[in-house]
Amino acid sequence: MPRAERESERVGRAIDGIAGNTSRRGFLARLGGAMVAATAGGVVGRAIEPGEAEAYHFCGHIYTTGSCPHPTGTPRIDKDGFPLHASSGKPVDNLGRRVDGRGRPVNAKGKVLLDPDGRPLPPAPRTTVCSETARKYNFKTWVDGAWYRCCGGRVRKLVDCCAYSNRRINGDAALTGYCYSGRKVFCVMYFQTKVPC
Amino acid sequence: MGALELALIAAALLVGATGTWSPCGFSMVETIGPAGHTGGRRVTLAACATFLPGALAGALVTFAGLAALGSILPGEGWVRYGIAAAAALVAAIAEARGARLAPQIRRQLPEHWRRVMPMPAAAALYGVLLGLGFTTFVLTFGVWALAGIALALGEPLAGLAIGLGFGVGRALPIVALAPIADRPAGRGALALMAERPGLYRGIRLGDAAALGAVAAALLFTAGAEAEVKRVKPAADPSVHGGDLVVQRGRDRAGSLYSSSGVRTSLPGTDPAIGGGYVAVIDGGDVVLIGQSDLVERDRVTATGADAVAVGSNWLAIRTRRERRDVIQVRPIADQGLGQARQIATAGPPSQLGRPSVDGNRIAYAAAKRSRNKLVIYKLKSGKRRTVVVSRRHALSNPSLLDRKLAYVRSTRKRNQLRLRDLRGGRDRKLRSGKARLWSTALNGKRVYVTVLEGRRPRSRVVSVRR
Numbered sequence: 020m021p022r023a024e025r026e027s028e029r030v031g032r033a034i035d036g037i038a039g040n041t042s043r044r045g046f047l048a049r050l051g052g053a054m055v056a057a058t059a060g061g062v063v064g065r066a067i068e069p070g071e072a073e074a075y076h077f078c079g080h081i082y083t084t085g086s087c088p089h090p091t092g093t094p095r096i097d098k099d100g101f102p103l104h105a106s107s108g109k110p111v112d113n114l115g116r117r118v119d120g121r122g123r124p125v126n127a128k129g130k131v132l133l134d135p136d137g138r139p140l141p142p143a144p145r146t147t148v149c150s151e152t153a154r155k156y157n158f159k160t161w162v163d164g165a166w167y168r169c170c171g172g173r174v175r176k177l178v179d180c181c182a183y184s185n186r187r188i189n190g191d192a193a194l195t196g197y198c199y200s201g202r203k204v205f206c207v208m209y210f211q212t213k214v215p216c
Numbered sequence: 217m218g219a220l221e222l223a224l225i226a227a228a229l230l231v232g233a234t235g236t237w238s239p240c241g242f243s244m245v246e247t248i249g250p251a252g253h254t255g256g257r258r259v260t261l262a263a264c265a266t267f268l269p270g271a272l273a274g275a276l277v278t279f280a281g282l283a284a285l286g287s288i289l290p291g292e293g294w295v296r297y298g299i300a301a302a303a304a305l306v307a308a309i310a311e312a313r314g315a316r317l318a319p320q321i322r323r324q325l326p327e328h329w330r331r332v333m334p335m336p337a338a339a340a341l342y343g344v345l346l347g348l349g350f351t352t353f354v355l356t357f358g359v360w361a362l363a364g365i366a367l368a369l370g371e372p373l374a375g376l377a378i379g380l381g382f383g384v385g386r387a388l389p390i391v392a393l394a395p396i397a398d399r400p401a402g403r404g405a406l407a408l409m410a411e412r413p414g415l416y417r418g419i420r421l422g423d424a425a426a427l428g429a430v431a432a433a434l435l436f437t438a439g440a441e442a443e444v445k446r447v448k449p450a451a452d453p454s455v456h457g458g459d460l461v462v463q464r465g466r467d468r469a470g471s472l473y474s475s476s477g478v479r480t481s482l483p484g485t486d487p488a489i490g491g492g493y494v495a496v497i498d499g500g501d502v503v504l505i506g507q508s509d510l511v512e513r514d515r516v517t518a519t520g521a522d523a524v525a526v527g528s529n530w531l532a533i534r535t536r537r538e539r540r541d542v543i544q545v546r547p548i549a550d551q552g553l554g555q556a557r558q559i560a561t562a563g564p565p566s567q568l569g570r571p572s573v574d575g576n577r578i579a580y581a582a583a584k585r586s587r588n589k590l591v592i593y594k595l596k597s598g599k600r601r602t603v604v605v606s607r608r609h610a611l612s613n614p615s616l617l618d619r620k621l622a623y624v625r626s627t628r629k630r631n632q633l634r635l636r637d638l639r640g641g642r643d644r645k646l647r648s649g650k651a652r653l654w655s656t657a658l659n660g661k662r663v664y665v666t667v668l669e670g671r672r673p674r675s676r677v678v679s680v681r682r
Contacts, residue, residue: 098407164252166327167239169353174239174410176246195331199254212410214237215316216353 078170079177080207082196085188087148087180087206088155090115094208096178100147100162108211112143113151148208149180158182160205164197169216176210223433224365224374225381227304227426231358232275232385234423235346236393237409237416238353240325244342244390245406249397253335260395263339268387270340274347275383276376282366283375289367297434300368304431307361311424314417315357323352347383355416358423365430373681447473448676452570453657453664454488454525459507460657460664461487461494462677470496472510480510486521490573491528493548497521502533504553514552527573530595534571534580541568543580545595559593570655572615579603579616581623590614590623592638603638613665615658620682622646622656622663633665635682646680658682 077086077093086094090113093105102111109117116124116132122142124132132140146154153160161181167174181198182205193203235241246252248263255262286296325345329338345351349359362382366375396402409415447453450462450471458475463486470487472480472494484496484503493513494505502521504514520535531553532545541562547554562568562582569581576595581588588611590604603621604611610626621636633647633656646663647653652673654666662679669675 098403098410164330165243165246167242167246168324169239169322174237174242176242176410197327210410212242213413214242214410214416215413216239216320216355 077209079168079175079209081168082194082204082207083189084179084194084196084204084207087152087188087208089148089208094148094206096148096208096210098210100149100178100208101145102148103211110145112145114143116143118142118145149178152180152188152206153182156182156188156205158184161198161202163199163202165210166197167212170211172215174212174214174216176212178208178210179204180206180208218437220430220433220437221373221377223426223430224362224377227358227423227430228275228279228362228378228381229385229388230419230422230426231356231362232382232387233389234356234358234416234419235354235386236389237419238355240342240346240352241355241390242406242410243325243327244339244346245393245397245402247330247342248335248339248390248394249402250395251398253330255335257395259335262336264391264394266336266340267343268384268391270343271347271387272343272380272383274344275349275386276347276379278347278349279362279366279379279382280372280375282363283370283372283378286367286370286375287372289370296368296370297437300365301431301434303361303364303368304427304434307357308424308427308431310357311420311427314420317354317357319360321350321352321354325352343387346386349382349386356420356423358427361427365434371681447471449674450677451666451668451675452486452523452655453666453677454490455657455659455662455664456489456491456507457659459489460677461489463487470494482510483512486523488524488526490526491548493526493528493531495524495526495531497524502531504531504548516546516553516556523570525571525573525578527575529576530573530578532571532573532578534568539564541566543568543571543578545573545578559595560591569612569614572658574616574618577616579614579621581612581614583610583612588612590621592616592621604636613653613655615656615663617658617660620658622658622665624653624656624665626653633663633680635663646682647678 090102090111091104095103095105097103103109104111104117112118112122119125122145124140126132134140149160149162162178163181165176165178167176179197181202183202184205185193185203187193187204188206193205196204198204248260248267250257250260253259325342329341362378366378393402393405447462450464452463454461460473462471463469464471468485470482470484472482482494482496484498486497488495489507492507494507496503500517500519501515502518502524503512505512518533518535520537521533522536523534525532529548530545531548532543535542542558543560544556544558546556560568560580566584571578571580577592578595579590579592581590587605587607589602590611591600591602593600612624614621614623619638621638623634625632625634630648630650631653632645633653634643635646636643647665652668654668657664661682663682664677664679667676667678
């Protein structure tokens with residue numbers, strides 16, 4: 020993630036944090052709430068849910084299921100489910116190294132890393148986070164439904180890695196979450212969009 | 217439907233579509249899409265079929281509701297249009313600058329609905345919530361602006377136009393993307409939306425342009441639309457262009473309201489306006505006055521006159537003498553009023569209604585015990601045509617303009633203000649209710665009607681858009 024964007028996200032998060040307390044934004048937030056009440060009435064007001072969910076271990080995730088095994092820890096993925104570095108949004112391989120579009124390990128500036136002979140370092144496998152989970156835990160996994168939430172001023176897609184397993188990655192009972200066909204959530208991931216909210 | 221309504225629909229369509237970039241918009245595509253449930257594409261199509269009407273219903277509730285609320289708020293003509301234009305302009309500037317949304321509604325659709333009810337039912341309810349507009353994240357200032365415009369204008373038609381555009385705009389991208397959300401094209405489109413901020417920025421610029429066009433349309437039409445829409449207490453309206461005359465008070469004194477809302481007292485009672493003239497009853501005389509300068513042009517004796525109508529070529533007078541109603545007309549020439557000609561008469565208990573003149577035609581109601589009818593009489597040819605007749609309902613107070621005839625139809629329980637297209641087709645009901653409706657007037661944009669309340673009636677004149 021470019022520095023400016025990162026900064027913007029950080030500032031956005033900070034602003035959201037104080038939104039309810041500062042006078043003008045507090046007023047605007049109350050105005051928004053009043054508009055909900057005015058247009059939707061009590062029934063709808065009760066039905067809709069808070070849109071910005073604070074995390075158990077990452078923003079947007081409102082349940083307690085743990086993150087999927089990810090090379091760098093925080094389970095950020097791209098649109099196809101491959102692992103991304105959480106803060107920079109750059110692709111990483113299964114070893115957690117940043118890689119370029121051809122899978123070659125690169126440094127923080129995007130330069131290809133070289134071996135002592137001056138040749139590019141060999142690429143390591145890069146598999147989708149959910150399929151890597153399946154391999155690691157030795158059962159089949161699926162990515163079923165998803166849901167989007169607002170996180171730190173950006174829309175975030177929350178994705179469940181589902182399995183026919185009553186146990187989740189935490190070791191206790193699994194929840195249904197966004198899974199269907201009898202599958203339950205084994206672990207969770209997210210895809211960060213660039214859409215402001 | 218005029219240019220303003222079309223501009224509102226276009227802006228609302230874009231503003232609604234911008235909502236697709238919200239967390240709820242993305243969630244809907246994924247949830248309704250084939251990968252969001254076990255039912256496959258068949259259930260997706262069913263869910264799309266229920267989502268669209270749901271969104272439409274929600275949007276109509278919000279924006280038509282705001283318009284209805286606005287209609288009971290005080291404020292007239294250009295003030296309302298000015299406020300609406302200002303709202304559109306401010307939102308357009310904010311959208312063009314890509315300003316951060318505030319106030320933001322940090323609420324979201326209930327995710328669990330998709331698990332606890334069939335997908336088509338859940339989709340319909342999700343559609344309603346998204347259509348309501350203010351129940352979830354707002355992605356453009358246009359939503360606030362459209363709400364302000366609907367409220368400020370207080371025009372049901374404007375509210376419906378905004379609701380229609382917003383509902384369709386909110387639903388259409390989702391309905392288009394959901395069925396292919398599991399295919400490469402659908403996934404690619406979603407990825408583009410999610411990863412290319414330029415697309416979202418682009419649609420916000422589109423919102424800015426559309427809202428700018430709405431502001432321009434509001435300002436452009438403000439002058440034309442700035443006309444008196446209601447007067448209280450008043451009765452028996454007559455309208456020509458934007459100028460309205462009514463009678464007020466127990467002495468039925470005539471008042472002229474110009475399109476800008478300025479009131480001028482007229483030198484007589486029971487006024488009528490049309491064809492560049494104003495006609496009033498002054499004691500036993502009927503006086504013809506120029507509309508622009510209010511200078512008397514001619515005066516005729518008409519004993520028992522209690523209603524007049526005037527057009528560019530004819531003055532019509534209804535008199536009541538010895539319980540007998542008579543309508544007579546006089547041609548208007550440069551040198552003054554011509555000879556009177558009687559065109560209709562009715563003895564008790566039958567009655568003739570207040571006449572309405574348009575060009576070389578006159579419309580009036582004839583009420584007999586056996587039936588009521590509305591008649592158009594061609595003043596040059598002398599041909600008479602009954603355009604509406606009823607043996608069950610009361611028909612009264614016709615107003616004629618070009619090919620349209622406004623009139624009141626009363627049943628035992630309801631009074632309806634109706635507009636008939638004289639070329640054929642069904643009547644449009646413009647207003648219906650228990651309140652007694654009486655005299656009507658018609659111009660190019662609005663239909664005016666007197667509303668009577670109470671036993672010794674208090675009267676007011678209200679109007680609805682044609």
